[in-house]
Amino acid sequence: MTKVTKLQKPFAILTVGLAVADGVFSTLYLFYATPMVFLRNQFMTTWSHVCGYILMICYDSSTCFHFLISLNRFLAVYTPVFYHQVFSIRFTKYIVLGTYLLSFSVITLFFQILGCENYYNPELRAFQYSDEAICKFYGEFGDFYQVFTLTLTSTILDFLAISKVVKIRSGADRNSKELNLLKQSISQTLFVLVTVCSFTWGLRLFPDPDYTFVFSSILWSSVHFFDGFFTIIFNSDIRKKVKPENLSKLFCSSVGFITNWMIVVLIYQTTKLKQPFAILTVALAVIDATFSTLYLFYATPMVLFNISILESYSAVCGFVLMLCYNAGTIIHFVISLNRFLAVFTPILYHKIFNVLFTKYITLCVLIYTCIIITLFFGILGCENYYNPAVVAFSYSRQPICSVFAFYGDFCEVLILTVVGAAMDLITIWKVLKMRIRTERGQKDLNFLKQSLSQTFFVLTIVVCFTWGPKLTTGTDVTFLFSSILWSAVHCFDGVFTLIFNGEVRQKLKTGSQVRSSFVSGAKSFF
Numbered sequence: 001m002t003k004v005t006k007l008q009k010p011f012a013i014l015t016v017g018l019a020v021a022d023g024v025f026s027t028l029y030l031f032y033a034t035p036m037v038f039l040r041n042q043f044m045t046t047w048s049h050v051c052g053y054i055l056m057i058c059y060d061s062s063t064c065f066h067f068l069i070s071l072n073r074f075l076a077v078y079t080p081v082f083y084h085q086v087f088s089i090r091f092t093k094y095i096v097l098g099t100y101l102l103s104f105s106v107i108t109l110f111f112q113i114l115g116c117e118n119y120y121n122p123e124l125r126a127f128q129y130s131d132e133a134i135c136k137f138y139g140e141f142g143d144f145y146q147v148f149t150l151t152l153t154s155t156i157l158d159f160l161a162i163s164k165v166v167k168i169r170s171g172a173d174r175n176s177k178e179l180n181l182l183k184q185s186i187s188q189t190l191f192v193l194v195t196v197c198s199f200t201w202g203l204r205l206f207p208d209p210d211y212t213f214v215f216s217s218i219l220w221s222s223v224h225f226f227d228g229f230f231t232i233i234f235n236s237d238i239r240k241k242v243k244p245e246n247l248s249k250l251f252c253s254s255v256g257f258i259t260n261w262m263i264v265v266l267i268y269q270t271t272k273l274k275q276p277f278a279i280l281t282v283a284l285a286v287i288d289a290t291f292s293t294l295y296l297f298y299a300t301p302m303v304l305f306n307i308s309i310l311e312s313y314s315a316v317c318g319f320v321l322m323l324c325y326n327a328g329t330i331i332h333f334v335i336s337l338n339r340f341l342a343v344f345t346p347i348l349y350h351k352i353f354n355v356l357f358t359k360y361i362t363l364c365v366l367i368y369t370c371i372i373i374t375l376f377f378g379i380l381g382c383e384n385y386y387n388p389a390v391v392a393f394s395y396s397r398q399p400i401c402s403v404f405a406f407y408g409d410f411c412e413v414l415i416l417t418v419v420g421a422a423m424d425l426i427t428i429w430k431v432l433k434m435r436i437r438t439e440r441g442q443k444d445l446n447f448l449k450q451s452l453s454q455t456f457f458v459l460t461i462v463v464c465f466t467w468g469p470k471l472t473t474g475t476d477v478t479f480l481f482s483s484i485l486w487s488a489v490h491c492f493d494g495v496f497t498l499i500f501n502g503e504v505r506q507k508l509k510t511g512s513q514v515r516s517s518f519v520s521g522a523k524s525f526f
Contacts, residue, residue: 025058052118070154158186256292259494318384336420450500
């Protein structure tokens, strides 16, 4: 929004003010509140009142911004002259600053000076106010009545403004844009209103702890998620700037980041890395999570915002991404080999894939990958850098890069994935032929489904990498067949593990804390 409007429009200034409050809330919720619930961290729980204090500032200022945005649209439609007097660019900035200062002052008064606390309660799996009388006073008047009054008033203002615009019945671009801004405002306001009602009466109708989490923590983060979501949907200035392929890239890297790190924690908690398949799955998840993390926090902002300094050092990012990609490909093959030997030669399987030797295998894969990638991309001068012309990472033009691209990239990946897929298919055929109905047999079949899904997806990506750009030309197509699919490989590794791995699913079913925190984390992130 800042790049598109340069903050020269009052509505844009208010939208950015709201986005900042929502962004700070969502960032804190994702990187503090979610890990606190997810990992049951006692240290973070002890200091949760500090997190709750900042969250309250963001929530309070966000509520005020919703009202100001509705008032802005109402005055723009009904009293244009008065609107330009009140919502001039300079005065709108003062209004935004005043809103932040007011929220900061009020929340600091109640939650720092007068002794009220908004802390995380592990029993309810939600933030709640402490039991002091001042907290009950704030909860009733400063929270419920204020939010309910502002959102209800905002809803009325939005409906009146929309009825006025529709009544004008003009097909001009100006009125069409005005209607879209009103749609953004009323969608955000109605969602807040629904959330407030759920906060208040949902807990009374459904006193179960799981519903408490849903009606408090998840909905609380959802308010700030859907503010941004509705802005992207209805704000034409944002839609022009944000391309669908960029959102796809953000989505893949975000899902990969969340799912893979979650898998690392869940499998470690469940197995303590005492099972060979679990060790290999965690190794793959760590590799995918590292790739997705770097793609999310480095590559994606570099592409979205055209940051020159990030582009200058993109070869360093590309080097680490190549390490992860190469190691992930080999681990896929080792997982397929693991399942093949477990079904066809159980004795040899237990000799090769005992716990200690499996860890050695994983370590050797990482060392081998580091040596190969460092040789080509560190010593021999090849680079995997971001090329703005094709909006994708690409190899430099040295002859040694062509050698690696064909033998070290295409041939190696294709051979390993084809052999891995063949082993998975043969192993599944063997398991189905044995008709094992036991829990152990079903568990082996699920592991095979996980391995086969991951391998086939990689194989599909390799084919798209190689022949997709040749069959269809264009920058957008190149971006699709390179950047997006490259991040999708590491995203769907985690997704397939969540779908087919029984141990992870069981942990999610029995641990509602884990399941709910993941959902709230995913929502707050976007």
